[in-house]
Amino acid sequence: MAMNANTFTPETYEAPRMGTIDTTIAIVKVGTDGKTYNVHKALLCASSENFAAALNGPFKEGRENTIVLDDMEGKSFRRYLDWLYRGRFFNSNLEVVVDLHIFADRYLIPQLKRATVDMMIEDPSQVPRYRTVARAFRELPESSPMCDLIVQRYLSIFKLACDKNNNDQDRKDLPTAFLLKLFLGYAKQKGEKNNSYEWQEDPCKWHEHKTEKDSEACKKKRAVRKAKGVR
Numbered sequence: 488m489a490m491n492a493n494t495f496t497p498e499t500y501e502a503p504r505m506g507t508i509d510t511t512i513a514i515v516k517v518g519t520d521g522k523t524y525n526v527h528k529a530l531l532c533a534s535s536e537n538f539a540a541a542l543n544g545p546f547k548e549g550r551e552n553t554i555v556l557d558d559m560e561g562k563s564f565r566r567y568l569d570w571l572y573r574g575r576f577f578n579s580n581l582e583v584v585v586d587l588h589i590f591a592d593r594y595l596i597p598q599l600k601r602a603t604v605d606m607m608i609e610d611p612s613q614v615p616r617y618r619t620v621a622r623a624f625r626e627l628p629e630s631s632p633m634c635d636l637i638v639q640r641y642l643s644i645f646k647l648a649c650d651k652n653n654n655d656q657d658r659k660d661l662p663t664a665f666l667l668k669l670f671l672g673y674a675k676q677k678g679e680k681n682n683s684y685e686w687q688e689d690p691c692k693w694h695e696h697k698t699e700k701d702s703e704a705c706k707k708k709r710a711v712r713k714a715k716g717v718r
């Protein structure tokens with residue numbers, strides 16, 4: 488028997504062989520302007536529990552074979568269509584990957600979630616921008632492995648230069664949950680050893696002296712006290 492999209496479940500979904508699928512078309516209205524896409528109903532249903540429930544259910548969406556996705560962007564939806572029909576992506580940018588993962592999480596598309604996780608793992612050259620991190624932490628559940636994966640990437644490859652890809656507002660908007668995971672992650676990496684006691688070397692660095700002269704006087708005073716053995 489030819490592979491039929493109807494034999495897929497969301498857990499086993501992969502791009503079908505064209506010409507073997509049921510030709511019923513569903514209409515998907517995307518974005519605030521309601522741009523319409525004609526998509527094979529069998530593929531939508533085979534990939535997503537959420538779309539299957541909507542299109543096979545007793546409500547208006549099921550009766551009219553129409554789904555409205557007014558809270559998502561057209562470009563994200565078109566990337567989903569690339570994956571749905573061809574089983575691959577044409578853009579591996581991490582911001583796009585995270586965006587698609589959020590879409591897959593919201594509409595219960597497990598194979599797309601896995602595919603975006605794999606994309607994230609395959610390219611270890613960059614970290615997603617702060618704005619994308621904030622979006623992931625805001626829109627994915629607290630237990631999401633993608634959130635942890637983002638933290639792990641930051642722990643292993645984030646460099647100061649990466650910070651330059653972000654603006655001040657995005658820095659301020661970094662979620663506390665992300666920052667907490669990150670600094671606990673650093674502590675875990677560091678283990679029991681302390682990195683450096685550089686901060687102990689020159690107390691004047693922390694004294695807020697107004698002039699160099701004040702700072703010198705303070706240093707001398709400290710040297711005298713030290714020589715006398717007074718703390």
Ligand SMILES: [Zn+2]
Nearest residue numbers: 690691694705
């Ligand atoms: Zn001082």
